[in-house]
Amino acid sequence: MAATPDPLLTVSDVRRDFGGVRAVDGATFTALRGRITGLIGPNGAGKSTLMGVVAGAIKPSAGRIEYDGADVTGLPPHRIARRGMVRTFQLSAEFARLTVLENLLVAAPAQRGESLWGAELGRLYWGAGEDVLVGQARAVLDRFSMAPKEDELAGNLSGGQKRLLEIMRALMARPKMLLLDEPFAGVNPTLAREIERYLMDLRDEGLSMVMVEHELSVVERVCDPVVVMAQGRVIAEGAMADVRTRQEVLDAYLIG
Ligand SMILES: Nc1ncnc2c1ncn2[C@@H]1O[C@H](COP(=O)(O)OP(=O)(O)O)[C@@H](O)[C@H]1O
Ligand SMILES: [Mg+2]
Incomplete structure (x- = not known):
């Protein structure tokens, strides 16, 4: 069995408030080198806000982001991008x-x-x-x-x-790490499968990614591990086959 790669990104207890709304409420997860880490959860779970915080576009209210051995918490996006962590933009x-x-x-x-x-x-x-x-x-x-x-x-x-x-x-x-927020949204199924293949090829060449995706079949094919968010918190982390059977994950998707 291959050794587990070391973390490239470590997100520790990140919080982000918008006025009275706590969009991200103490989120902690790691993304490993050479893997596509999936970030899933119902609408409004705080996935996009957390991606924005990781990329430097949104300042965290609390918490710490470590990337490639350095503390990048609060750095502006262009400085984070210069270190090799790059977010896709519409x-x-x-x-x-x-x-x-x-x-x-x-x-x-x-x-x-x-x-x-x-x-x-x-x-x-x-x-x-x-x-x-x-x-x-x-x-x-x-x-x-x-x-x-x-x-x-x-x-x-x-x-x-x-x-x-x-x-x-x-x-x-x-980049060394790509941050992708719903890269298949609005893409026809044929091209979506092609893009999926391209992303897996890039991963196999060593590019690490964090990907928000709502289509769980895609997540199951490409993401390992998977981080599940609900109501601003990370409620599960692990292989998709494992997390999808957990009661708290099923509840989160039902309750939304
Ligand atoms: N700029 C903002 N101002 C106020 N509330 C926001 C803002 N961005 C996100 N939110 C709120 O934070 C919560 C999480 O949103 P978001 O991160 O977009 O979730 P997801 O991407 O998981 O659907 C939602 O309740 C959303 O309405
Ligand atoms: Mg979103």
């Missing part, structure tokens, strides 16, 4: 007016020397600049069978292709 209106290739180019980190990619390929970057970026973008496009769409305006893509572009944009930062 394409905003202005990105719809850029081509697919342009979208990837503007997503590349500005301070190349400090990014993971820059650390590996720093000399290349300083020498060749844009050409290297275009090459990197085209490699990403090829990998996801999106090369024919290179010059298409992002706004003209299908819902599923837009989700794929969001993932490709995140990959331009050469």
Whole structure:
């Protein structure tokens, strides 16, 4: 049996209040290196808020986020991204007016020397600049069978292709960990299975992920372990086959 990998992300007792609403109420979990950790639970459980806190977009009211051996609690998103933890973003209106290739180019980190990619390929970057970026973008496009769409305006893509572009944009930062909030929402089943395959391939190459997903069959196929939230708290953590039979998990889904 393979040894259990060590944690890349440790979330400890995170709380987040919005006025009188306690959206996240003392959440604790770990995400292991080289795994896709599932974050599931009924609507309003606090999953998106917790992902926002982990990514640095939402300040925690209390608690601690440790990523890759460092305390990143309260750091702004760009500083967390620079360390290799990157969240996918829904394409905003202005990105719809850029081509697919342009979208990837503007997503590349500005301070190349400090990014993971820059650390590996720093000399290349300083020498060749844009050409290297275009090459990197085209490699990403090829990998996801999106090369024919290179010059298409992002706004003209299908819902599923837009989700794929969001993932490709995140990959331009050469992340160690991806944070995905419902990456299959609004994606047709055929493309959803393709994206699922791509994510598993990336995982097999060592990319770690935390993924919020409501479709439990997808979670069962790709996520290990699974973290279950309800009413702002983590109520179960473990293999999907195990947590899905626990009474408190069944209750949470019934009560909502
Ligand atoms: N910006 C906000 N202001 C006020 N309440 C919020 C805000 N964001 C989330 N909430 C509340 O926090 C709770 C958790 O929401 P959310 O994190 O979106 O849950 P999930 O992603 O699990 O559906 C909900 O009650 C929601 O209404
Ligand atoms: Mg949500």
